[in-house]
Amino acid sequence: MDAHSASSTSAAAATCPFGYTDAAAEPVSSAPSGPEATSGILAPVAEWVDPAQMMSNPYPVYERLRAEAPVAWVPALNKYLVTTYTECHQVEMDQEIFSADVSGATMTQALGARPMLRKDDPEHAADRKAINPSLRPRNIKEAWAPVFERNARHYLEVLADRGPEAAELNRDYAAPVASQNLIDLLGLPEVAVEDLRRWSHAFIAGTGNVLDDPQIWARCEAARAEVDALLADLIPYYQAHPNASMTSALANSGLPAEDVAANVKLTISGGMNEPQHMITNMVFALDRHPEQREQVLADPELWPAVFDEAVRWQSPIGMYPRETTRPTVLGGVQLPAGAPLGVVVGSANRDRTQFSGDPDVFDIFRPKQAHLAFGSGVHLCAGHWAAKTSIGQIAVPLLYRQFPTLRVDPRRATTWDGWVFRGLTQLPVTWNQ
């Protein structure tokens, strides 16, 4: 499959499935790690931060934090928020000082066991080693691109049937495509998209359950029971009949069953909403920037840049936690041992010190700079090649090939929600029949 078009044949010679050409990019300098804990001011307190406001639009809050207090104690969240690119990157690059194995991890409680996302190396590396091979670009292109294309084409028909007066892109296309892609990638036969969505949302609600709502824990428990019942059959099946799926890779990795189960649930939590939101993000972005849309529709080589800029501009994951293992200084601010941090990559991706021009503007032609939408360091999203392929090169290009006049329908409401996880909850679309 060609990197840019699902239906044309690929070019000759050994090329990356992602068809990178020699883009002129600035060298990126990495922040040195290992700060000395000998100086630094006490953390500023940002009492004004209002999480409710962030749920509807976090970007003004991010901008103010970057300007006034890039490492700040936020009482409303009981965390130090880190909002600038250099500091977020520094945290990600040093797992010794900034551990992912955070105390009281709600994710661990939601999933029933510690997944790889809440471990540091060497434990973490053992889990990652089990799934990295299946998620590298060549396997994604050869084993999975045809599946992603099949799923996109199926739901394009569903969307077409809805018609240009009623079609809602999140509900009718993005959600089921992302869900079915993950069902297939994980290798969960006969699981319906509605079931995967229910499990994913239960686990995510649990991960966000800082208020300790017992009803949310109950939903998690029910979801865990269903997934465990499925795995009780699937793990031995895949051990006897391995295939290209992630569950098969985990089942045959030698990892204990508890870790196999935790990482399957982690993938269910983290591998569905984000690709879903990237479909609607890309369409929203192109709709708001019609001159860029026209150029993309005329030149499919631009699709990778659309995905990359959309994921930077409206990052589906805005923040994740870390915890200091000893006193340290970050961005000139003293942090004690055991400090709960929020690494706000949604903010880092708008930082003018990293991105030229106006980073609040969606511009597929901006000079390429590394962004943090997939994280960085050892926890860099294992699924990032799968996301780039399934969404950036297949689901959205095919959508526009089928509906070249696709646009957001201004007659019906478009709604955004969230900041830790952020996306369009409704994106009504229309087209010329």
Added chain:
Amino acid sequence: MSTITYHQSDGTARTLTVEDGTTVMRAAVTAGVPGIVGECGGQAMCATCHVYVRDEHLGQLPDISDDEEEMLDCATAPRDPLRSRLGCQIPIDATSDGLAVDVPESQV
């Protein structure tokens, strides 16, 4: 312990003295050498630690693994058939002293 030199396209260079046990990528990132990103922390999952090893040092390198081979095709800067390597797959050990690499103009 090895000395590793990183040459930039503008003619500047930086030489590091590096302990055994790390990698060409990790040493560069830790020291803030520009142009080596190492986005994935050394798992051969991102191809952003691409370096061009200088000809006279090619004999000091370990063989390319299948994973490194695949990922080198995804590097954004042109792949040199002999000199291109992933910095995270070059360990610092008894064989790496004196290594010199050219840092590509793009990694992302």
